[in-house]
Amino acid sequence: MGDIPPLAQSTPFPIIKPLPPDLFAVHGASAEMRWEAMRGQGHLVPNDRFFVRNHTATPLIDLTTWRLRLHGSGLRSPRDLTYADLLALPATTVDCAIECAGNGRSFFGTQQGRPAAGTPWRLGGIGVARWRGVRLSAVLALAGLRGDAVDVLPSGLDPEYVDGGVNLGHVRRPLPVAKALGDVLLAYEMNGEPLPPDHGFPVRVVVPGWTGIASVKWVGDIEVSTTPLSSPWSTGMYRMFGPGSPPGGGPPLTTQVVKSAFELPWEAVLPAGRAHLLSGRSWSGTGRVTRVEVSDDRGASWRPARVRDTGHSAAWVLWDAEWTPARPGPHTLMARATDETGAGQPLRTAYNTMGYLFDAIVEHPVTVVS
Numbered sequence: 001m002g003d004i005p006p007l008a009q010s011t012p013f014p015i016i017k018p019l020p021p022d023l024f025a026v027h028g029a030s031a032e033m034r035w036e037a038m039r040g041q042g043h044l045v046p047n048d049r050f051f052v053r054n055h056t057a058t059p060l061i062d063l064t065t066w067r068l069r070l071h072g073s074g075l076r077s078p079r080d081l082t083y084a085d086l087l088a089l090p091a092t093t094v095d096c097a098i099e100c101a102g103n104g105r106s107f108f109g110t111q112q113g114r115p116a117a118g119t120p121w122r123l124g125g126i127g128v129a130r131w132r133g134v135r136l137s138a139v140l141a142l143a144g145l146r147g148d149a150v151d152v153l154p155s156g157l158d159p160e161y162v163d164g165g166v167n168l169g170h171v172r173r174p175l176p177v178a179k180a181l182g183d184v185l186l187a188y189e190m191n192g193e194p195l196p197p198d199h200g201f202p203v204r205v206v207v208p209g210w211t212g213i214a215s216v217k218w219v220g221d222i223e224v225s226t227t228p229l230s231s232p233w234s235t236g237m238y239r240m241f242g243p244g245s246p247p248g249g250g251p252p253l254t255t256q257v258v259k260s261a262f263e264l265p266w267e268a269v270l271p272a273g274r275a276h277l278l279s280g281r282s283w284s285g286t287g288r289v290t291r292v293e294v295s296d297d298r299g300a301s302w303r304p305a306r307v308r309d310t311g312h313s314a315a316w317v318l319w320d321a322e323w324t325p326a327r328p329g330p331h332t333l334m335a336r337a338t339d340e341t342g343a344g345q346p347l348r349t350a351y352n353t354m355g356y357l358f359d360a361i362v363e364h365p366v367t368v369v370s
């Protein structure tokens, strides 16, 4: 199943914000953040350089007619909420990452010799932002959540997704009630501004720590059910398929894995014989990153990087390490992280056909010039 959808007929381009080539690499309807653009930036990714992952195209939604429809057998008081209704509820702010399940997918091919189908992300299918909005749990309580409700299904208002000639409908993916009642947000602000159109205006779901598909953008409808719900995004996609997985695929993907990236261009060029302050970021969906190490000899030896900040369990840590390359020519830099649960980064990620959850240490190519 291809990850790059046909472009919508009605819009000139599926992403609205400018995508300057020094900030983004464009893949079909999606745009990958360039890591070198994060060097010198703070903890958060500014909205103008945050990656975009669209199945179809960014819709332009009229606030005067937009409603959030809450319905289904799991609610005692189904209702429609306006934007003003949401803004009137108590607000919560969360700094967290949204990361595509396929982030790092290209390395199944380029590093491990077995390409996986789908958008060929390097490591730029992630961003961290300050999301402000209303707890999903508060909205569900308002609509009379029943004690026997099991699943919550937010749907997006972007055009329906057609894959291989089959219309799969609006992007939607069920969340178990237990997760929906936890740290999940209905966000209307990103880094202090109303959500930009490409990132879900007027309201998106934000599910800290989980693969990005759970964070449905442009949400217009939430079904709550006392019986399990499913969608193509929880059955045919966003599960592990291939060797090592059951014939029908593994369970729907939830938490993200550990990854590390250098804030360097892909194929960086650095002068020889002088000290460079390498910088980067590491993150994990399962806990705070506690240790980062770097290697310049293909993993034969490792030394600790200086971790610059901690305490953001659902975001990333910034780190740096000095490196003085002695000889000109091609080099490989590697970084690996470990989180508080002990989860780390292996040398290889087990293959899965759709190329999800690449957690192996990435070999970053650098050319040192005299």
Ligand code: MTE
Residues within 6 Å of the ligand: 050, 051, 052, 053, 054, 055, 056, 098, 099, 100, 101, 127, 155, 156, 157, 158, 171, 198, 199, 200, 211, 212, 213, 214, 215, 216, 217, 218
């Ligand atoms: N929600 C809708 N309605 N349509 C989409 O195409 N893409 C999902 C998710 N929510 C998507 C969506 C995926 S796969 C990811 S990784 C994130 O949105 C990306 O969020 P961003 O574009 O704000 O970075």
